[in-house]
Amino acid sequence: MSSSKLDPVARRPLPSQVVKDDESALVAAAKAGDISAFETLVGRYERKIFRLTQNITQNREDAEDAMQEAFLKAYEHLQSFEGNSRFYTWLVRIAVNQALMKLRKRRPNVVSLDEEVNTGEDMVPREVEDWGPSPADRYAQTELSEILTKVIGDLDPPFRIVFQLRDIEELSTEETAEALGLSVPAVKSRLLRARLKLRQTLNQYFRRGENK
Amino acid sequence: MKCKTIITELADYLDEALDPILRASIEEHLGKCKDCRIVVDTCKQTIEIFCNSEPAPLPQTTRLRLHEALAKRLRRVRA
Incomplete structure (x- = not known):
């Protein structure tokens, strides 16, 4: 870069x-x-x-x-x-x-969107590896779709749903907050964690030199 | 600026929602810190990959059931 x-x-x-x-x-x-x-x-x-x-x-x-x-x-x-x-x-x-x-x-006991979210040291990424340009192009459309479905499914509901609305459906932060009955800061903290977690999980598929 | 601050501000940085002074400080740090640069870049790629992905075609049975339910409701409204 x-x-x-x-x-x-x-x-x-x-x-x-x-x-x-x-x-x-x-x-x-x-x-x-x-x-x-x-x-x-x-x-x-x-x-x-x-x-x-x-x-x-x-x-x-x-x-x-x-x-x-x-x-x-x-x-x-x-x-x-x-x-x-x-x-x-x-x-x-x-x-x-x-x-x-x-x-x-x-899942009545599992889904609480407004529980406290830890924003501590564990958010600092552990694996820092470059992906190179257009990493998604290394996969066929169907294979990529399966990877994305799997990794987003592995996120806990509060993070998965905020990421889905904000980054896939492209609602604004305010619209996402309103739709889920969350505060704007709560949406932001969940979005940050979701993005970091997804980045970390996708690292195994997209890091440079990954044998595809 | 510490690397942890980059992480804390990452979402607003990527959404271009930071004030110009903080944004400039982050960019100065990114110019010097390769690890943070990679984290920011791969996080940006993560968002792009998801938001640019095509939804899979609807399974045929799912589509049929949806359109049958709609037709039934629409018929009722018309009657």
């Missing part, structure tokens, strides 16, 4: 961002009773919403149910969506609630 200054995180425009201009038109049409407009929205977001509910619940059946209930609730409450946020952000919040209900039902 020639400079200490890093470029901002390079986020590829999400399909939902590329087409966001017509998202509000589709929502308006769906609110006016155009069922095919709502079906278009479902088709656009079903994969992302299923990944979200799958990553939160870590259970295929619960993830399917949560996704289904999220779309049904979104349709049912469409008239109350006022467009203060993007439709997708609103849909994510509904899906998170459904997925959390499933997770809490299955």
Whole structure:
């Protein structure tokens, strides 16, 4: 690396961002009773919403149910969506609630999002190895997808869910805090730990010289 | 600045949410500390890999069940 200054995180425009201009038109049409407009929205977001509910619940059946209930609730409450946020952000919040209900039902004593988080010395990374450029390109799409699903699944729920909303769904810190009923500092501390833990776990796959 | 401070401020640094003075101090430290530079860079790559990853296609049975449930609800609304 020639400079200490890093470029901002390079986020590829999400399909939902590329087409966001017509998202509000589709929502308006769906609110006016155009069922095919709502079906278009479902088709656009079903994969992302299923990944979200799958990553939160870590259970295929619960993830399917949560996704289904999220779309049904979104349709049912469409008239109350006022467009203060993007439709997708609103849909994510509904899906998170459904997925959390499933997770809490299955693991009632395990899931507490607001418990104290240790921010002590153990956060300083132990393994410091360079990955080189474009480490993900060393894996086929399916293999990479399996790796990412596994490593995020190994995180404890409070960290997994905050990372999912903030860094995968790209909600703002404030939107993430509101969706999960957490304070902004609590979101930030969980996000930091999640990012560091994922970095450490991915190190075994991406470090330079890893035999692929 | 200590390496531990870089870790504490890492999330805000990557999100470009730091005030310019603290950001400049961090960048000065990163210019001198290779380990911190690698941690910051690999953490940034971690976020990019996740946020740029494509969701897998919906399993066919899952998709069918979803669309059947929706069709049923939409029919009820229309009736």
